Amino acid sequence: MKGTDPGVASATLRTASGREATRWVAAHCRQIPWLTAATALTTVAGAALQVLPLLLLGRVVDGVVAEESRSVLVTVGGLMVAAALLGAAATALSTYLIGRLGADLLARLREGAVRAVLGMPSARVEQVGRGDVLSRVGDDVAILSKGIRTAVPTVFSAGVLVTIATVGMFGLDWRLGLAGAAALPAYALALRWYLPRSTPLYRQQRMAQADRAQALISGLNGIDTVRAYRLEDAVREEVTRASWRVRDLGVEVFRFFGRFVGRENRAEFIGLVLIVVVGYALLEADAASLGEVSAAPLVFHRLFTPLGAIMFTFDEAQKSGASLTRLVGVVKEPAADRLVGHASLAPADAGPQPVTVRGLTFRYPDTEQPVLREVDLTIPAGGSLALVGATGAGKSTLAALVAGIGTPQRGSVRVGPYDLAELDEAGARALVSILTQETHVFSGTLADDLRLAAPEASEARLLAALRTVGADGWVDLLPDGLHTLVGEGGARLDGTKVAQLALAKLTLNDSPVVVLDESTAEAGSEGAAGLERAVRAACVGRTALFVAHRLTQAMAADRIAVLDAGRVVEEGTHDELVALGGQYARLWRAWREGG
Known part of the structure; x- marks a missing residue:
């Protein structure tokens, strides 16, 4: 059985808790102990060396008051200069090592997240929405990468410096240390007020951005369908509503952070x-030296810079933390939801297979109304059906x-003798190939891209597939033919050529059933007629189901099914449907008038 049941699985990808994300980071830090240890040591050394000149300054003041020799003061001054220089060097090295450590962790996390997404069944990806998936492996990775370069080193280094400076104040005089430490409860109260409220707010912001991405992707992917059925206003309203939600949350985050800044200044x-x-009071009671009393405010004032750095980068750090929990959540998706099994069927030997849909009812998670209701369809072996x-x-x-x-929650989909609900995804892919408008050309040679399917x-077989879909002409003109680099950094291919490559890969696949969901929508009208011929050629000898965004595609199918509200x-x-004068006839008239 398949590992994902859309009726019970979560409608969003998993988000890890803060504790779980921390454990993931700690576990991976233990895998690179030398880099982790060097980062910690240089950070502590840099912080200590930055505080040391301030403590030595108190020694200079006491030396002047006691009229000590000039050589002693020069020696202390030299130590201050040396400490400042060494502190700057240690801090620079610490920043570099934190960046290296963060980059290593990010690379491991990004690799794990992408591997997890690629290993998910298509049902899981469709269930959660491609906007959520793309926002995690795209936006969340970008936000975390920026945070690792800026906020994370700042917060970590500043936190260590705050600790060292606090220890330094106690080293001057425990009473001065207690006076400075009395501000810590005010800082703690500010953070206690901020953190529990800000983390959910940042997660809401990231989820809203994912919803906006999903709305944009859905509208762009189905742009021809949207135009054909005059749905531009509805799609625009959905995108606008999602965008306003992102804006409102951004304003709320900024306002909330401003209140946090006020509490920090108070502390x-x-x-x-x-x-x-x-x-x-200590100076009046002769309980402390002038140098100690002079150095204490300077040391405490030295806290302002790191605390201010923490405060003003905490916004970015919180965003990074929210993205970290979302990425770790992807990595920690239950193993049962991953792609399993092997294609053990031999469909190529069996020839085309019939498709039988009976009593099909399907409802997405967290929705009350089914998307499909009691659908019955039959596609004979080798036949074709268009959905409009x-x-x-x-x-x-x-x-x-x-x-x-x-x-489905009820009903069944059978390909020949097989019920797809009883197969894992590898088995289903052996029987049915699906091609959508989301076609991609991967970086590498043209032959490598085609061999993803075979x-x-x-x-010779690759060239035959290209010839079948009418792509051999422009492929012959490429500088290195099948060995020409395509994709990122390679030859640029327009929408028509990309669609032809996708159809060529479909031709190379041996599955007896093919499903084409608006697979030529991105090619544009210029190459539409040629691509429709290529689609028919790629489907020869196989059972085909088309989601037709052009009614000319529907005309070419053996039969047409019109769906309305899931039925x-x-x-x-x-010809039968036009003569019937019903919904299809109205769509056909609108299509001809619009064309």
């Missing part, structure tokens, strides 16, 4: 006033279920 004022008052209907009618959901992506294919309301040939 600084409390600490400085207490140190000055206690220092004056307005956006939201359930076409893509039905196509995904026929491709084995997802499991790793053992000879060059099949009409079914027949093009």
Whole structure:
């Protein structure tokens, strides 16, 4: 059985807790002990050397008051200069090592997250929405990368410096140390007020950004369908609503952070006033030297810079923390939801297989109304069926279920003798290939890209597949033919050529059933006719289901099914449905008038 049941699995990818994310970071730090240890040691050394000149300054003041020899003062001054130089060098090295450590952790996390996403069944990806997936492996990685370069080194180094400076104040005089430490409860109260409220707020912001990405992706992917059915205003409203949500949360985050800054300034004022008052009292009682009393405010003031750095980068650190929990959550997705199994079927020997859909009802998680209701369809072996209907009618959901992506709550999808619900994803992929408009050309040679569909294919077979879909002409003009680099850094291919490559890979695949979900939508009208011929050629000898965004594609199918609100309301040939004068006939008239 498949590992993911959309009826019970979470409708979003998992988000780890802060403790779980911390454990992940600690576990990976233990795998690189020398880099971790060097980072910690240089950070502590840099912080200590930055505080030492301030403590020595108190020694200079006491030396002047006691009229010590000039050589002693020069020696102390030299030590101050040396400490400052060594502190700067140690701090620079610490910043570099923190960046190296962070980059190593980010690389491991990004690799794990991408591997987890690639290993998920297609049903899981469709279930959570591609916007959520892309925002995690895209936006969250970018935010965490920026945080590792800026906020994380600053917060870590500043935190160590605050600790060392606090210890230094106690080293001057325990009473001065207590006076400075009295400000810590005010800092702690500010953080205690801020942290529990800000973390959920940042997560809401990241989720809102994922929703906006999903709205944009859905609208752009189905742009031709949106235009054909006059749904531009509805899509625009959805994108606008998602964008306003992101904006409102951004304003709320900024306002909330401003209140946190006010609480931090209050804590600084409390600490400085207490140190000055206690220092004056100790000096009047002759319980402390002038040097100690003079150095204490300077050491406490030295805390302002790191505390201010923490405060003003905490916003970025919180964003990084929220992205970290989302990425670790992807890595920690339950193993049962990963792609398992091997294709043990031999569909190529069996020839085309019929597709039978009976009583199919499907509902997405966290929704009350089914997307599909009691759908019955049959596609004879070697035949073709086109699905048409307005956006939201359930076409893509039905196509995904026929491709084995997802499991219906009721009913069944059978390919020949096989019930897809009883197969793992590898078995389903052996029976059904799906091609959507989200086609990609991977970086490498053209032959390597094609062999993703048939790793053992000879060059002759690759060229035959290209010839089938009409791509051999422009491939022959490439400088190195099949060995030409394509994708990122390679030859640029327009939408029509990319669609032809996707169809060539479909031709190389041996599955007896193919599902095409608006697979030529991105090619544009210029190459539409040629691509429709290529689609028909790629589907020869196989059972085909089309989600038609152009009604000319529907005309070419053996039969057409019209979906409305998750139900099949009409079914027949093009001529039969036009003669019927129903919903398809109205769509056909609108299509001809719009064209």
